[in-house]
Amino acid sequence: MKPSLTRLLSSQSAALDHLESMADAFEQSVDVLAQLFGASHDAAEELDTQLGALDSRATSLHMALLTSLRSAFVTPLPRQDLYLISNGLNRAIERTCLVGSIIHQSRSYRLPTAAMDVLEILDRQSDLLKAAMAQLTDFDQLEVTWIQLERLGHRAERVLLSWRLQDASELLARHYYRQREVALGLGDAFEAVRQVIVALGQVLVRES
Template identity: 25%
Template sequence: MVRFRLTPRDGAFFDLLAKTAVEVVRGTEILTRMLGSDRTQRLELAEQLRAAENAADETTHEFLRRLNQTFVTPFDRDDLYHLASSLDDCMDDIEEAGDLIVLYDIGTLPPGVDKQVSVLSRCAELTAEAMPRLASLDGLRDYWVEINGLENQADRAYRHLLADLFRDEPDPISVIKLKGVIDALESAADSFEHLANGIETIALKES
């Protein structure tokens, strides 16, 4: 069945979201490389991650400027703001995790951290694939279902990491440092889910 919409679809909004999502993918790729790098390499990678976060910020600001200047928007104005801010949160959390690894001068990360980062990488890929489809809202259900499943995986990895950390790490300062990184990664997974939930809400409103 063909669906007719009276609200115009301004492609610039979706292009900007897609552009931001590309930087989020870049951020997860850099974060993945940080896990297997030494301290010196991590300094350079942290700069690259910061550059990706700055690029995402610039695109988000451009999105918000356009949103404030546009009288008729493709979706509800609050929904569009939620999409942009949630996507920005994903990037901010990823950058925070990488920054803490460097600032805390962490050597070896717990084995479970790679599971967290792997989940974030998949979330970023799915998100980047989904953004261009917002214009039509077609074929998005699989996206938010898989994101929700990935967030559940991230929750389980987070709980196991904390349990192992509190049981096996004797140094309380190390516990605090590692928990900061683990918490930032968990927050990123939550941000991806918030974004997916927002897209699901829009799809239901517009159906």
């Protein structure tokens, strides 16, 4: 029995819909994380709960995408590419939410300007990734977005390095180590975003 046209089209749409939803969840997680900066402890409790819910939602979307790929007759891009993009987004959300937990549990709500600079870059990357997920079948537009993501990735590395090399003598030891954990956590989030950027680059090379 031949697959119906409706099923073929719905299979393609499902994979892209899941990726767009994951990119949206990443954008939300970065926004909630930003709200933790300077928050009161009571407000932070609710924000941490929101991050936990976003993390769970991302995992569910990632699993749903895997299921849709296994059952699809046709996919808009190779299954491996779609899986790598989804896995990277899921890890980016997971790492972003983990940073929120570090901030909340250590009560490190007051962070240096460098932390805000790093978060601003992550926020911009989340916007671009959301755009990229809507451009997976428009390679000219995707290339423009990919270039911007690459540039932001390099900028993030420089800002993070500057923060990590901050003179420890300027801070009490406990504050220094708390800030270091936050910086390392954000570095992990950027590394997950890097995985998505690499996967998008592979798509562009393969489809060119």
